[in-house]
Amino acid sequence: AQSVTQLGSHVSVSEGALVLLRCNYSSSVPPYLFWYVQYPNQGLQLLLKYTSAATLVKGINGFEAEFKKSETSFHLTKPSAHMSDAAEYFCAVSVPYGGYNKLIFGAGTRLAVHP
């Protein structure tokens, strides 16, 4: 069965520090992988996606993620955190399921950025 595990429900970093949010997935088929960001009281915004092209994927707001098949991981990174990065981040995997592409979400990681 497909699943997504995000390690750490809360991550706190200093402004300017490296951001690393961890995501591991399990999938019996080649996956499409996504990172979404949710700011308070807003919807989910697509940060980046992996669709079997380049393994290093660059997204918006300076974020990037690397697909590592051997580790079944798709960790999200940003070299230097900004206060505006404080939000909740969701990793998701999309797999064919019946008549549609089923999107399976991790539980989310809330990122706090302090001065």
Next chain:
Amino acid sequence: DAGITQSPRHKVTETGTPVTLRCHQTENHRYMYWYRQDPGHGLRLIHYSYGVKDTDKGEVSDGYSVSRSKTEDFLLTLESATSSQTSVYFCAISDPSGNTIYFGEGSWLTVV
């Protein structure tokens, strides 16, 4: 941003009353979805649609019905709202490849 509009954005209703949430898209995409988001549960699929008048159940469909009479509109109805349906509801659409899903801004529903 994907052209997805949800209405109402916020609603408080009483237990036992019917509620309809509307999702409108301007992208002419085939697939549309309704999710609910709850603490500790993440996002869960309620219903989805793969075309006009073609809908199917997701993982938490009990107590909900949907309709899609036009490509651009996908309605979610709570026939008789219960307190357990207090949640944030998100509409979503897929791009033409079906591989990428874009979300609306959400509808906050409180059932008292």
